[in-house]
Amino acid sequence: MTAKPINPYIRSALEYGPVIAFFAAYLWLKDRSFVIGGTEYDGFIVVTAGFIPLMVLATGVLWALTGTLSRMQVVTVILIVVFGGLSVWLNDDRFFKMKPTLIYLIFGGMLGIGLLRGKSYLRYVMEGAVPLAEQGWMILTRRVTALFFGLAVLNEVIWRTMSTETWVYFKTFGLTAAVFIFFMTQSRVFTEYALDKRDGQDG
Numbered sequence: 001m002t003a004k005p006i007n008p009y010i011r012s013a014l015e016y017g018p019v020i021a022f023f024a025a026y027l028w029l030k031d032r033s034f035v036i037g038g039t040e041y042d043g044f045i046v047v048t049a050g051f052i053p054l055m056v057l058a059t060g061v062l063w064a065l066t067g068t069l070s071r072m073q074v075v076t077v078i079l080i081v082v083f084g085g086l087s088v089w090l091n092d093d094r095f096f097k098m099k100p101t102l103i104y105l106i107f108g109g110m111l112g113i114g115l116l117r118g119k120s121y122l123r124y125v126m127e128g129a130v131p132l133a134e135q136g137w138m139i140l141t142r143r144v145t146a147l148f149f150g151l152a153v154l155n156e157v158i159w160r161t162m163s164t165e166t167w168v169y170f171k172t173f174g175l176t177a178a179v180f181i182f183f184m185t186q187s188r189v190f191t192e193y194a195l196d197k198r199d200g201q202d203g
Contacts, residue, residue, distance in 0.1 A: 136193025
């Protein structure tokens with residue numbers, strides 16, 4: 001299904017706004033604790049409880065405006081609800097911190113299955129934005145698969161060995177920067193296997 005056109009600023013606000021709000025709220029409430037229903041919750045759990053409905057709302061609005069969501073967006077919001085909900089319900093921040101690990105393992109695993117079948121599932125997600133020849137897609141998919149597994153391992157190391165504040169900074173900025181830098185370093189693949197360039201050479 002083709003997505004309806006949407007103002008890019010609105011899309012960015014819906015996609016990144018909840019994450020930025022989570023980060024800002026955490027900085028505000030990180031040193032506070034709250035007693036709710038006779039149970040004491042620290043600031044991280046309270047912020048997580050607010051982040052879950054905000055993320056669901058933003059994703060729902062994005063779906064209403066565009067008429068479609070990517071599989072990654074759907075899986076991400078489901079995992080946020082499940083693992084964020086477990087963290088709040090059990091008053092244990094470990095479940096929410098595991099979420100990025102599971103997201104990257106799921107998508108890395110899906111891409112890996114495609115590679116074993118000789119296919120690039122990444123192509124189905126990005127083909128409209130990045131037209132590449134088949135060989136280019138296979139190269140890029142192998143690298144993205146390795147990236148996802150690497151980020152899953154890195155997230156586990158960060159949340160298990162460092163403070164919650166360090167993990168929040170890592171989740172908000174580190175993971176995003178890692179993906180951005182990765183794709184910036186793939187410019188040679190995008191250039192060498194771009195369909196328009198190859199078509200021009202073939203002609």
